[in-house]
């Protein structure tokens with residue numbers, strides 16, 4: 382899996398701070414971006430994050446290139462409705478060679494990995510035969526497994542990133558999408574460390590676990606209230 386931040390709002394934390402300060406200022410955002418000091422930016426950012434006044438976080442957006450995740454994971458990812466996605470088409474792009482993700486639980490056992498590899502490679506082989514026989518990629522792809530890799534571009538604003546990280550970094554989320562959002566968080570932290578520090582599992586922010594069972598990072602809500 383490769384995740385890289387390819388574009389983002391210039392000075393994202395300043396853009397958010399100026400928008401937040403604007404609500405209570407007698408001057409406009411264009412003057413505020415010139416006047417706000419780094420200390421003021423940090424204070425404003427931490428204030429909007431902790432107070433829950435998250436709409437101003439929508440002023441900063443981040444675009445990522447994501448390569449080599451499975452279609453099983455991309456299917457989970459694109460459920461997030463307040464993000465934008467462009468995904469490599471299996472209709473217009475056919476696979477020249479097998480490219481797939483092996484879950485670590487399978488990779489850890491040589492015998493099981495062999496079963497997995499054989500099944501996936503057989504599917505890819507039959508896929509190629511259909512393509513060579515003239516079947517369009519859009520129909521041949523029905524044979525391909527969930528393990529097949531994909532590429533996509535993904536844009537989220539900082540508010541949506543906070544929401545998605547809160548549930549996809551949770552140990553209840555599947556390993557591959559968790560790994561994806563750990564990488565997303567690392568990329569954001571490099572250019573916007575205050576926003577990056579707010580990309581947390583929901584239990585870290587809440588102080589308790591609101592699921593039915595806790596993994597142990599935080600106690601269940603009913604055990605502390």
Ligand SMILES: Cc1cc2nc3c(=O)[nH]c(=O)nc-3n(C[C@H](O)[C@H](O)[C@H](O)COP(=O)(O)OP(=O)(O)OC[C@H]3O[C@@H](n4cnc5c(N)ncnc54)[C@H](O)[C@@H]3O)c2cc1C
Nearest residue numbers: 457460461462463464541544545548549551552553554555
């Ligand atoms: C651990 C885990 C297990 C899951 N298991 C399943 C499963 O078994 N089956 C399944 O189908 N899905 C499953 N999902 C996906 C889940 O149901 C959601 O589809 C996914 O989390 C995206 O929706 P969202 O509300 O979190 O946020 P987004 O779509 O990212 O939207 C962000 C926020 O915007 C607001 N919003 C967005 N759209 C609307 C709207 N139409 N109306 C009102 N408010 C809106 C909400 O506040 C929402 O939280 C799972 C997710 C997780 C994290």
